[in-house]
Amino acid sequence: xxYLESIIEKYSRRRNFLIEMLMxxxxxxxxxxxxxxxxxxxxxxxxxxxxxxIATFYKTFSLKPKAEHVIKVCSGVSCYIRGGREVVEKLExxxxxxxxxxxxxxxxSLELSSCSGRCASGPEIExxxxxxxxxxxxxxxxxxxxxx
Amino acid sequence: xxRISSYxxxxxxxxxxxxxxxxxxxxxxxxxxxxxxxxDGKKIASALKDELGKKGLEEKIKVxxxxxxxxxxxxxxxxxxxxxxxxxxxxxxxxxxxxxxxxLRNRIVDRLVYEDExxxxxxxxxxxxxxxxxxxxxxxxxxxxxxxxxDDYIALGGYSALVKxxxxxxxxxxxxxxxxxxxRGRGGGGFPAGQKWETxxxxxxxxxxxxxxxxxxxxxxxxxxxxxxxxxxxxLEGLIIGAYAIGARQGFIYTRHDAPDLLKNIETAISxxxxxxxxxxxxxGSGFDFDVxxxxxIGIFVSGESSALMRSIEGKIPEPRPKYIRTSVSGIYEKxxxxxxxxTWANVPLIIENGAEWYSKIGxxxxxxxxxxxxxxxxxxxxxxxxxxxxxxxxxxxxxxGGTGNGNDLKAVHFGSAMGGSIPKELIDTPLDFDACAKLxxxxxxxxxxxxxxxxxMLELVSYFLDFLSTESCGKCVPCREGxxxxxxxxxxxxxxxxTYQDVETIREICDVQKEASLCALGRTASSPLESALxxxxxxxxxxxxxxx
Ligand SMILES: Cc1cc2nc3c(=O)[nH]c(=O)nc-3n(C[C@H](O)[C@H](O)[C@H](O)COP(=O)(O)O)c2cc1C
Numbered sequence: 001x002x003y004l005e006s007i008i009e010k011y012s013r014r015r016n017f018l019i020e021m022l023m024x025x026x027x028x029x030x031x032x033x034x035x036x037x038x039x040x041x042x043x044x045x046x047x048x049x050x051x052x053x054i055a056t057f058y059k060t061f062s063l064k065p066k067a068e069h070v071i072k073v074c075s076g077v078s079c080y081i082r083g084g085r086e087v088v089e090k091l092e093x094x095x096x097x098x099x100x101x102x103x104x105x106x107x108x109s110l111e112l113s114s115c116s117g118r119c120a121s122g123p124e125i126e127x128x129x130x131x132x133x134x135x136x137x138x139x140x141x142x143x144x145x146x147x148x
Numbered sequence: 149x150x151r152i153s154s155y156x157x158x159x160x161x162x163x164x165x166x167x168x169x170x171x172x173x174x175x176x177x178x179x180x181x182x183x184x185x186x187x188d189g190k191k192i193a194s195a196l197k198d199e200l201g202k203k204g205l206e207e208k209i210k211v212x213x214x215x216x217x218x219x220x221x222x223x224x225x226x227x228x229x230x231x232x233x234x235x236x237x238x239x240x241x242x243x244x245x246x247x248x249x250x251x252l253r254n255r256i257v258d259r260l261v262y263e264d265e266x267x268x269x270x271x272x273x274x275x276x277x278x279x280x281x282x283x284x285x286x287x288x289x290x291x292x293x294x295x296x297x298x299d300d301y302i303a304l305g306g307y308s309a310l311v312k313x314x315x316x317x318x319x320x321x322x323x324x325x326x327x328x329x330x331x332r333g334r335g336g337g338g339f340p341a342g343q344k345w346e347t348x349x350x351x352x353x354x355x356x357x358x359x360x361x362x363x364x365x366x367x368x369x370x371x372x373x374x375x376x377x378x379x380x381x382x383x384l385e386g387l388i389i390g391a392y393a394i395g396a397r398q399g400f401i402y403t404r405h406d407a408p409d410l411l412k413n414i415e416t417a418i419s420x421x422x423x424x425x426x427x428x429x430x431x432x433g434s435g436f437d438f439d440v441x442x443x444x445x446i447g448i449f450v451s452g453e454s455s456a457l458m459r460s461i462e463g464k465i466p467e468p469r470p471k472y473i474r475t476s477v478s479g480i481y482e483k484x485x486x487x488x489x490x491x492t493w494a495n496v497p498l499i500i501e502n503g504a505e506w507y508s509k510i511g512x513x514x515x516x517x518x519x520x521x522x523x524x525x526x527x528x529x530x531x532x533x534x535x536x537x538x539x540x541x542x543x544x545x546x547x548x549x550g551g552t553g554n555g556n557d558l559k560a561v562h563f564g565s566a567m568g569g570s571i572p573k574e575l576i577d578t579p580l581d582f583d584a585c586a587k588l589x590x591x592x593x594x595x596x597x598x599x600x601x602x603x604x605x606m607l608e609l610v611s612y613f614l615d616f617l618s619t620e621s622c623g624k625c626v627p628c629r630e631g632x633x634x635x636x637x638x639x640x641x642x643x644x645x646x647x648t649y650q651d652v653e654t655i656r657e658i659c660d661v662q663k664e665a666s667l668c669a670l671g672r673t674a675s676s677p678l679e680s681a682l683x684x685x686x687x688x689x690x691x692x693x694x695x696x697x
Contacts, residue, residue: 016463020444023405050464057465059619060405060447076367077565077598078524080612113406114447117370118183119524120220120531 003028004039015044022055031062067102067109069147072126076115079122083136087123088112090137094144108144151425153433155315158307161424165299172210174251175229177291178238181216182373182407183531188224188240189213195243196226200251209251212300215290215378215413219278220531222262227291232273235260264550278529278548283510283518286494287534290378295413298420301381309497310426313389314434317500322393323349326496328504330516335361335452335489336567336593336669338515338582344486347476349394351484356396359461359480359487360387362403363445363452366565367616369596371520372490374532376403377410379494380417384440386496388426391438394486398439400461405444414442449566449620453668454487455479456622467622468668489594491520511537515582525562525598528553535580542576545599556601560684564593566613566620567673569680570600589680606685607643607692613677614639621670628671631662635678648694652682 007024011017018040025036032055041048055061073079073088092098095108102109118124121133125140127147135143152158176196180189193213200206217225222236228250235246238260249255261271262278273279284290293300301307313322327342348356360383364372376383387399401414418440421427429437443461445451456466458480479485495517499507511517515537521544522532528550535544541561545551552558560570569590571578578584585592600609618632638655641647659675666672682689 014463016461018463019446019460023444023446054463054465057622058446058448075616076524077609077612077616078368078530080367081525081598081600081604081609114365114449115367115370116182116406117364117373117522118220119368119370119522120183120223122524 001039008043031065067106069128070109072111072113074116074124075112078119079124082122084123086137087135090140158311162302165303169303173208176211177214177227179217179223179225180213183216183220191240192238195240199243199247212294215295216374217291218532221529233271234273236262281548282534283536284534285498285518295378296416306381307385309500310385310388313500314432319393325504329499329507331495333489334491341492344476345394348484348486351477353484355483357480357485358387358391358396358399360401360490360493361487362490365449365452366594366596368524368565368598369594370522371532371595375490375494377413380414382494383490384417384421386493388438389496389500392436397437401442402457405446450622450670467624470667512581519595521595521597523549523597526552526601527599537581538579540577540579552601556603559600559602559604562598563590565596566617567676568593569676572684606681606688610678610681611639617674625667627662627665631658632674634658642692645692
């Protein structure tokens with residue numbers, strides 16, 4: 001629980017930074033482990049259900065571990081009308097999963113992300129922090145192969 | 149680092165940083181904004197620096213990685229000062245040629261230059277229609293300063309307004325100036341900023357807060373990021389001035405969690421401002437104390453709403469509350485809290501520096517100043533622009549935006565994203581104006597302008613927005629949560645070809661209830677895109693309805 005202690009200290013144990021603390025947990029672990037919720041609740045004297053409520057309310061938090069590669073498709077409106085929906089469909093077909101899920105071998109997770117503001121080069125997907133702009137459904141197989 | 153504690157100190161500092169800036173023969177500004185899809189800006193900047201190093205020119209010619217230049221579909225762009233030569237779609241490997249040709253031999257690299265049918269090839273900023281029709285009062289800084297450098301901003305006049313406010317004006321003077329300027333909020337509602345400030349100022353409480361709304365959750369809106377990422381100091385300066393006028397000693401900047409560069413720039417700005425004594429105790433010897441803290445949104449649209457945002461800053465979930473009592477009277481921890489949008493705050497230093505009279509000459513009768521617009525969708529020159537209120541939408545879309553750029557005809561422009569509406573091409577001569585656009589059912593919102601062409605399907609667009617809102621609503625009130633769900637069902641039925649005229653009536657009824665009974669503006673305006681589509685594009689609905697026997 002050392003990592004939790006240092007996160008709590010980073011925000012001087014201030015309860016109004018609970019959201020930022022959970023973000024740091026997610027950043028560190030890739031998701032919000034169950035124990036961390038109990039731990040934060042105890043250390044900050046916030047009821048477990050309240051921590052839980054935050055962890056389940058914001059879409060960015062995940063209570064499930066994520067796969068090795070996280071694929072985020074920009075869900076902004078400009079990407080959408082420029083073919084983003086077809087990109088999502090293609091990804092779902094190729095990976096055999098729906099948005100929000102991970103492949104059984106835990107290789108890929110598929111997510112939608114909020115408008116990245118890079119509307120000039122949509123549709124856009126981001127894999128492990130790498131941004132691919134002007135993506136067409138036919139490009140996707142190649143991109144996935146490159147990742148592994 | 150020295151703390152600036154008087155007007156004289158500040159003048160000395162300003163002179164010093166100005167002479168440092170003037171000592172470079174040329175400045176090459178490389179766009180490092182978030183809009184050009186990649187981190188190439190960084191690579192290009194370091195390639196240019198390497199190249200200059202090889203030639204022994206690194207002292208005379210400075211390379212700056214700046215915030216967003218605005219011309220995102222042509223990015224990454226670089227601008228060479230003082231000539232203002234603009235190169236577009238630059239690649240790392242172009243660095244050698246740029247240095248050897250343009251810097252050493254004063255020759256233009258033709259293939260990197262802007263070109264269109266009307267103006268031909270034009271290397272200079274002043275000849276490119278996208279730039280020369282703008283009035284870049286706020287964005288103008290972006291191409292000239294390193295967002296991490298407070299000295300750059302000061303050299304170009306930054307923080308002069310703060311110094312003026314704190315050393316020559318009383319809080320009431322500042323407030324009166326803002327009121328007189330008729331500055332209206334840029335976050336969506338267009339509410340008069342001065343009036344809101346006054347409410348918080350007059351509210352009875354020892355503790356008051358001021359907040360920057362940098363949530364920017366509207367899909368297709370990315371101008372706030374361009375300001376905060378490109379020149380966080382202008383927002384910070386506005387915030388400190390506002391706090392002084394209002395009587396707040398604590399401020400908050402609420403910004404996006406998913407843009408690490410942006411966050412870093414804001415953090416750096418705050419710590420630099422603290423070093424210089426623009427934040428902290430006894431600012432500029434005026435006796436005024438002020439501090440700022442950053443909080444992050446974490447990806448839900450509703451947290452941009454004022455009361456929800458304030459809950460989120462308290463570390464709670466962002467559920468809006470009914471506003472019998474305004475947040476300007478009872479906000480964060482029930483204390484009077486004045487919230488303004490990023491762009492609203494960025495206007496404040498300009499008004500204080502140049503005066504309300506100067507400001508009110510820009511714009512229309514009831515919409516003063518400039519507005520940042522992010523252009524997206526079917527548009528050739530997607531990007532961020534800053535234009536005076538009153539410019540026609542036609543000029544924005546065609547002259548600056550370059551039209552649809554794909555050979556298709558324009559169909560409509562859509563303002564305000566999921567809470568806005570569409571304006572059909574027949575009304576494209578409407579001026580950019582809070583009230584004129586709202587009257588047509590397309591309030592400008594935060595300034596995201598989505599361009600649609602003849603092939604776009606309004607039902608698809610409307611469905612997109614409703615899908616978006618259904619996942620972004622907090623779910624607390626029934627009209628919003630259930631209303632959106634029922635409308636989506638009926639809309640799907642219409643799209644599938646089995647909808648009836650009765651279904652349209654039911655949709656209209658639900659819209660009415662939502663508008664009346666929702667807790668916050670998300671629910672109250674959720675039906676706006678749909679209603680504007682029904683009004684201007686009824687044929688697209690009707691052609692899909694089951695014909696009555
Ligand atoms: C659902 C919802 C989302 C909003 N998102 C934002 C936002 O991202 N940025 C913003 O400045 N205002 C947003 N607003 C408007 C704010 O509630 C508020 O009116 C605004 O920040 C006030 O600033 P202004 O007076 O300077 O415009 C949103 C409102 C609603 C209802």
